[in-house]
Amino acid sequence: MDEVKLVVAHSERATLRVGDVFLKVDADQARLAVEVEAMALAPVPTPEVLWHKPPVLAIAAVQGTALGHLGEPSTASPAAWAAAGATVRKLHDAPLPPRTGRAGRGVDELAAELEVECEWLVTNGVLPADLVTRNRDVAEAALRPWAPVFTHGDLQVDHVFVKGDGITGIIDWSEAGQGDALFDLAILTLGHPERLGDVVAGYGADVDLDVIRAWWSMRSLLNVRWLVEHGFDPFAPGCEVDVLRSRL
Template identity: 70%
Template sequence: MPEIEIVVAHSERTTLRVGNVFLKVDADPARIEHEIIAMDLAPIPTPQVLWHQPSVLALATVPGKPLGKLGEPLSAPPAAWVAAGATIRKLHEAPLPPWTAPGHDELAAELDQECSWLIAHDVLPAALVSRNRKVAEAALRPWTPAFAHGDLQIAHVFVDDNEEITGVLDWSEGAQGDPLYDLATLTLGHEERLHDLLTGYGAPVDLDVIRGWWSARSLLAARWLIEHGFDPDSPGCEFDVLRAAR
């Protein structure tokens, strides 16, 4: 009999693995509906939907393994990152989905709130927060919307032994958004793979915007991670990204 593996669990959603099936349990049924539609619209490999009910989504496992995990050494070769870049470019060139991600003005206001919280609660030195807030400014500009994944963490992209992308997971944030945010999210904490990713992406990219999103995402995520039992100060994770910002 297969065992139940808890993949991730917090107060908003939990993902379980039972044999070859992943069960996603979400407190917000609308997020599951959003994810199903986004996967159907995306022109790149996504997990097969087996069935769903309100608050529960069953997905088939994706072959291969993740590109990596934030805070851990990378094992996927450069060719896998080139393939990931080409896959993301295909997504970004697809017809736009019906949802719109927060705009730069809304994100700037949220970022200021999170920076104030980090300083007020002595989570990070004020000078470090202020420096990264300035770096983040490069990302908070008008952009041409693309079909963006919205949460393209390194653990969400699977690759096989032939360096082919076999699936991209977790589409609940899929929307019309900044394509460079996806590129920055995937390389967060792994700047050394940015060149390979952009080689596969094959389009000019403003590196200051990528660096801005590294800082912005790390600042925006810190409080949520802390309040949900994760440690952004683990080696190689968000706080190390903030310390390395330039």
């Protein structure tokens, strides 16, 4: 009999694996609905939806292995990273989905959230003030007008699966919707700056690398508190705090 493996769990959601089936349990039923809708619309490889009975979504496992993991060197080939860039470009060129996603927050909303999180990091002694200030200055380059595209919204490197040099699937679409294209490219390469050139080459369009780097700082500053409060370690080698330190 297949074992039940706990993939990830926190107060908002949990994912279990039983053989080749993943069961996602989410307190926010609307988030699961977004995921199902996005996978149906996305013109890129996605997991097969086996069934959806709120608050549970059952999906089939994707073949291959993750492109990489935050905090670890990626063993995937440059061609695989370029293929990831090309796949993201195909998504961004698709017709817009009906919803605004995580990557679609407005400039004013992001600026306000950045101010709150930076103040929390310094006031609570989580990070040194100079580290926060430097990254906040860098992050502000992401606060600019952008044209909406179909974004994944949480395109972490371990959400992209490869086999050889090809992309077999992209998972975890609960944050998908209209958003900033460079947000997706930044999240994909967060903690893997040496792979940015391969991704951009596969993406095949002129992109502002300074804005991608700004999103690295923005994402890390905004995520540290959430990670700490949900039992994750942003101070682990190669993770969010190291990303922030690399900007000094």
